[in-house]
Amino acid sequence: MKVLVAVKRVVDFNVKVRVKADGTGVETANVKMSMNPFDEIGVEEAVRLKEGGKATEVIAVSLGPTQCQETIRTALAMGADRGIHVKTDVELQPLAVAKLLKAVVDKEQPQLCILGKQAIDDDANQTGQMLSALLGWSQATFASKLVINGDGTANVTREVDGGLETIQVKLPLVMTTDLRLNEPRYASLPNIMKAKKKPIEQVTPEALGIDPAPRLKTLKVVEPPKRKAGVKVKSVAELVEKLRNEAKVI
Amino acid sequence: MTNLVLVEHDNSAVKSATLHAVAAAQKIGGEIHLLVAGQNCRAVADEAAKIAGVSKVLLADDAAYASRLAENTAKLIVGLAPSYSHVLAATTAMGKNVMPRAAALLDVQQISDISGVESADTFVRTIYAGNAVATVQSADKVKVITVRPTAFEAAAATGGSAAIENVAAAGETGLATFVGQELSKSERPELTSARIVISGGRGMQSGDNFHMLEKVADKLNAAVGASRAAVDAGFVPNDYQVGQTGKIVAPELYIAVGISGAIQHLAGMKDSKVIVAINKDEDAPIFQVADCGLVADLFQAVPELESRLAA
Secondary structure, three states, rough: OEEEEEEEEEOOOOOOOOOOOOOOOOOOOOEEEEHHHHHHHHHHHHHHHHHHOOOOOEEEEEEEEHHHHHHHHHHHHHHOOOEEEOOOOOOOHHHHHHHHHHHHHHHHHHOEEEEEEOOOOOOOHHHHHHHHHHOOOEEEEEEEEEEOOOOOEEEEEEEEEOEEEEEEEEEEEEEOOOOOOOOOOOOHHHHHHOOOOOOEEEEEEHOOOOOOOOOOOEEEEEEEOOOOOEEOOOHHHHHHHHHHHHOOOO | OOEEEEEEOOOEEOHHHHHHHHHHHHHOOOOEEEEEEEEEOHHHHHHOOOOOOOOEEEEOOHEEEEOOOHHHHHHHHHHHHHHHOOEEHHHHHHHHHHHHHHHOOOOOOOEEEEEEEEEOOOEEEEHHHHHHHEEEEOOOOOEEEEEEEHOOOOOOOOOOOOOEEOOOOOOOOOOOOEEEEEEOOOOOOOOOOEEEEEOOOOOOOOOHHHHHHHHHHHHHEEEEEEEEHHHHHOOOOHEEEEEEOOOOOOOEEEEEOOOOOOOOHHHHHOOOOOOEEOOOOOOHHHOOOOOOOEOHHHHHHHHHHHHHHHH
């Protein structure tokens, strides 16, 4: 079974982003970029499937500018076998990403696609569901456990609002990862060196026959309203007094 | 202009998140129809018909929708969507699961988790964990939208008298089956709709120590939440998580205990009315957003808080 994982290059989760003065977006020049944390979980799950003998090959796909190759290298260093870079400088929105990924899937014919549930930049939480829809495959979002059964099905435990839900789905499957699915490994130095030799194929949206133009127009991006720091209290007694008599919330 | 709002329910009652999605539809304007997809869920449709401002409830009562599997539910929505200008759902596990699937089938770029309505085609949503606020405009024929419940005042649950109309099921895709669920059992209010939330972070040191928070929660009729760090550390299940990648809450009172205040946690709670932080590190970033901060060892402060609430 081939497994395809999508990896997005995003502003590192530790960076406090700044809104551009002209209100067109956030500053991404000279900012540390990393693989989207949920996608790391996706790569880890795919690599574990391979180590467990369930998967034969793990392909890491990233879409965007040249630097996405670094993100693919990270996935290769974690254990993915090869990479595909869909190179474009166009702003990609989830529907376009799903269409591009579908074109890659049509070519590669994996049985399982793993995506992060959400990218920490646009916070859209759409791409996996959209890819699944366009492929007409089963869908398992917010996965905290995956069991591949021998009969062409998989059981996926999902994080839902009230707790956990388990569904059985037919393969092929698009799954999106949640936090507790696994703990991603750190790539070892030898594996980082090895990853440099692994192949990355480059394709373009044009070659895939997809128009990636954005559908949503961003009119402006602004800073959120600032919350002012309040007061420090000295004791629990003072805290309770304030909440009871000043804020009147208890 | 007519809005279709997907009702969040458990086959017996309407979940309150629905009322916030209806409120967003009211801001958009035009007629509001609700879609109840479920099994043996007539009671839900009856309840939904009473929501203020709703003119029609569509009821799709079929085994295919018993547990709102994405494949079947999206297919149903896709069949109905062409008659609507907007299709909305609350940003819940169900809304997030179903709506993008429907949007892709409609060839629509969904607008996720909106926190404001500027006009019928222009919406406000946060990006980068709430560190930036984007205003976006959609040219798609049908707008597919998920609504951040905390950003819209709930529509009144009563006062309406909408007609209920049965709609035909769109068929079973056969792609997925529901196996079972393990829901956290709790007598406390739901995290996303509680008036008071008390959350613990890495500073709690263990899952057992969350009992201290539960005792306070019981006195305040509060829900218990957690930071991602506490979930990561295995102290509590993921459905406790408040933050960018967990639940977004905006209670009257939010008490953060042993939480440092990482960006991604603040994204989930900074719209709370009153924020209290208890942390032994006086430089913790949580104090920059707290209305009321107490620099103290939580293992002394929390039991004392509990005892003082009793008095």
